[in-house]
Amino acid sequence: MDTQHDNALAHALAAIPGPVPPSGVIHIVIPHTNRFTVVGNHLAQHAGLSLVAIGIGVHIQSLPAGSEISIKTLAARFPEGEVKIASALRELEAHGYLRRTRVRLAKGRVATRTVFCNQPGAVLRGGVVPGAPGAPVVGAAVRNPAPAPALVREHLRVPEPDPARVREPGPARVPEHIRVREPEPTAVAGARPAPVRLPAPTAPKQPRRPLPHPHALTPERRQAASALPADLRRHAVELVLSEEAVEELVPGVAAWLERDATTDAIRHALTADLPKPLKHPARLLRHRLTALLPPPLPGVHDLTAPRRAPVTPFQTCDGCERAFRSHEPGHCRDCRAPYGEAA
Template sequence: MADAEFSFAPHPLANPGYGKRSTPYERPSRRDDFAHLPPREAAIAAYIDRLPDGSDISVKTLAKHLPYGQCALRTALNRIQRVGHLRRGRECLGGKWITRTWFSRTARDDAWWAAFERGDVPREKPPPTRSRAYILLAALGRENAAMSLSHADCRALTPLVEEWFARGAEERDVLRALTAGLPHPVHHPAALARRRLTDKLPPPPLRRDPPPLRLLECAKCGAPGYADRLRDGECGPCRGDRGGPAAPATASGRVPVQRVRLRAAEIRQALASMRT
């Protein structure tokens, strides 16, 4: 369905704290973001993608702005979810459980959504181009001629500098570590750089904010539970799987006791809030 057929009336926001929420580390928008979806689903996904966070993306509201009925929209949203663009669930903020609908411009698999539920989504690596770390190393000779590096040296040392950046260091921190107090003369700049990047590596940053308390829900029955037990957003019983997949286990084959207790407490709290 062409965008020209969509309503351009202002799309309403949901109540404060509800509505659409974009997932972290979204890449820039492109024309072919939803080319893998059928035309109707692609048009609906593109429309939702353009909406700001907090927008009301309930079926009833979307039906007022898109040329589809509520039944067609439910079907389309379920397909968009199965591909990995959308998940529904609940998140605890300030002791209160809030209904959430998370939308991802990039189609994510079940493992990614399980990591998202834990608040443990890694920042995606950029495409293989000349990275920020490589550029810093290549320009090191202009900072101090004694530390001039070859192309091969820069490529070999890039992962070490990227680890500094991952730990919160800035360019000036890396430059200071590589150029301050140099011996005279410098016989092997690449070996010296490797030694300093390794020995002076800063500690990992402390996580100041606690991990989010989230529960993803089954798309069909709405039951909260393990995100890593949902397959394409649906629980085992709704898929017709009586036993369902096994709960995530450690290398020894046992589920960590602390995780079981934490998850049980989360589910009890979620169910209690739904009854109130």
């Protein structure tokens, strides 16, 4: 099977017209007949967008109108997290590909309306006129639209603007017909206006605690503190650190060693219950060395039990045989006067 696959690839390369480049990518172009999306190079090769933003932009452009493209929906579809997807959507919004507006619905509800433009440069230059042939078509909000025929998709393509008619780009301004207008609230007799909900204030971010440092960093302790983080990859394959990261963790490990923590105890604290997947091993080790720092070991005198106060023993009175407290035998307080004993 491998030989047939190699032969097929060789035949496909031989069928490429023109000379084959000596290095770099080689394209084998097969025309699409169904299920394809036209994506401009201004998006696929955008110099100001990250690779995640370009991929999400192409994915959104390939979806039918009415599809859900919230951050949680995209995070459930792709392995990237919500933070990275939200940053990519902000990049697309900053370059004009995406526009998100909050509109007020009936009964005071607020919803987010998302508009994606496949050619923001043409809209900003005024190269597209609404109602003219080749103008962009805004799809209806349907959940499962039927695929458009190939002939219809050909008529819906937006033509490239004529270079002779392109004016100098002015300030970034979206035309009036592209802007999303907020719907006017329906007037109801006796109804109170909907309360405006203000965003909840976010708590200030706590500053990161500094890495602990030892009081005295001897050469022997520095060597042990440098060898322990570098050896963690033998016990957990996720903890592969660079030389720079190992040098940054040396003061924290030395602080643990200064407090008489054994190497086995430090290794167990750093490798136990690792998250899956582990994206930043050096940052995790720095947090554990700071948050789980043990206190210094107590001295021998700190562990001794406190002494109890001396207790005066009981004695039996020689006269009335009552019990009383005294260090020496004798008579009680009532019997001392007749016998003339000193208090």
